[in-house]
Amino acid sequence: MRAVNDEPNARAPVRHVAALDGLRAIAVTSVIVYHGFSTIDHPSLIGRCYEFVGTAGWAGVDLFFVLSGFLITGILLDSKTKPRFFSTFYIRRTLRIFPLYYAVLIVVLVIAPHVLSTADPGVRRILDHQAWLWTYTANIDVMLNNGWLYNARWLYLTHLWTLAIEEQFYLVWPLLVKLLPRLALTGVAVFVVIAGPIVRAVMWHRGVSPKAIYSFTACRLDTLAVGSLLAVLVRARPAYARRVALGMLAVGGAALAAVIAVARGLDAFDPTVQIIGFSALAVLFGGVVLWVTLSRGRVARALGSPVPSMIGRYSYGIYLFHYLLVPFYWKIYDVDRVTGVIHSPVLARLGFTAMILVATTGVAALSWRFFERPLLALKDRWAPAQRA
Numbered sequence: 001m002r003a004v005n006d007e008p009n010a011r012a013p014v015r016h017v018a019a020l021d022g023l024r025a026i027a028v029t030s031v032i033v034y035h036g037f038s039t040i041d042h043p044s045l046i047g048r049c050y051e052f053v054g055t056a057g058w059a060g061v062d063l064f065f066v067l068s069g070f071l072i073t074g075i076l077l078d079s080k081t082k083p084r085f086f087s088t089f090y091i092r093r094t095l096r097i098f099p100l101y102y103a104v105l106i107v108v109l110v111i112a113p114h115v116l117s118t119a120d121p122g123v124r125r126i127l128d129h130q131a132w133l134w135t136y137t138a139n140i141d142v143m144l145n146n147g148w149l150y151n152a153r154w155l156y157l158t159h160l161w162t163l164a165i166e167e168q169f170y171l172v173w174p175l176l177v178k179l180l181p182r183l184a185l186t187g188v189a190v191f192v193v194i195a196g197p198i199v200r201a202v203m204w205h206r207g208v209s210p211k212a213i214y215s216f217t218a219c220r221l222d223t224l225a226v227g228s229l230l231a232v233l234v235r236a237r238p239a240y241a242r243r244v245a246l247g248m249l250a251v252g253g254a255a256l257a258a259v260i261a262v263a264r265g266l267d268a269f270d271p272t273v274q275i276i277g278f279s280a281l282a283v284l285f286g287g288v289v290l291w292v293t294l295s296r297g298r299v300a301r302a303l304g305s306p307v308p309s310m311i312g313r314y315s316y317g318i319y320l321f322h323y324l325l326v327p328f329y330w331k332i333y334d335v336d337r338v339t340g341v342i343h344s345p346v347l348a349r350l351g352f353t354a355m356i357l358v359a360t361t362g363v364a365a366l367s368w369r370f371f372e373r374p375l376l377a378l379k380d381r382w383a384p385a386q387r388a
Helices: 018-035 045-078 085-114 121-128 138-145 158-179 182-205 210-215 217-236 238-263 271-294 298-303 306-313 315-332 335-342 345-376
Strands: none
Touching: 018 045, 018 271, 018 298, 018 306, 018 315, 018 345, 045 085, 045 158, 045 217, 045 271, 045 345, 085 121, 085 158, 085 315, 085 345, 138 158, 138 210, 158 182, 158 210, 158 217, 158 315, 182 210, 182 217, 182 271, 210 217, 210 271, 217 238, 217 271, 238 271, 271 298, 306 315, 306 345, 315 345, 335 345
């Protein structure tokens, strides 16, 4: 991501925005809170806050999507006129995404079934339909079968639907960025943003499963498109970016507050949340990403501090590993027993979430040090970055 200058046509040097790593940390932590959440009957204020945050943690995925659209589109725009546009992009993306993803699949789908029981029908179903996982199309399988299909006993892979959408985005978007002039590309992104809630509303009306709507590509591309529009903005009209960020924060925040009031929460499978709330989150998170990119204030410095930056750096591994390990975490952390000891169901569950984050960050750090980083070193050797 290159720095933003107040001159509309200024060319600024490429720089790393450390605060965006902090946003990645918030996103992956939110998802962990969501996957570690369990309901409680606790009428206190802290209990109600825990319930709300726990049920809303899925929104971290939407923050990931906005970030991805923003950063990937920025990379593509900055290298659009350079030679080897497609090969450079796909080699660098492949080295970043594929090795760890396929290593995980080899462990859980090829090796683990020889060690752990596969008698459970759910496990057998996953193993029989694993081709969808290998081809980054598991979310399409969910759509065709109208429900979740990739969680069973010790095998938790449902969260891979997000990576399927990312890869499908990577297949099409670079071609559009390369072929279309900036105005036409902006038009395509605006169309996707507008079409998103319409598609979700039609699917709800036709009785499609909320879980299918939640994970289907056509229902989630608008969030990526918002990030893409912001990447165009900071390059074409940087002087307006700060005002746009403030406007998006105001509009997105107000719309999300209205959705929460109507839906009485932020349940990912509520119709109001899915049809309107997804769009409100995209606008709000777009404002957050844009503001953090431009800001040099305390919030940006805090997001770029060592701990959030570290979690953000490892966020891909954390996301991949955390849900796979949840069945194991349940075995070593008995929430009910801890609740009986400390007499606080909220603190017991927060402890469980903290354990997931700390333990998975440790696993991801080892993966980064001994597996991912050596492969990433090949990026600049095989496909040096070609940004403007």
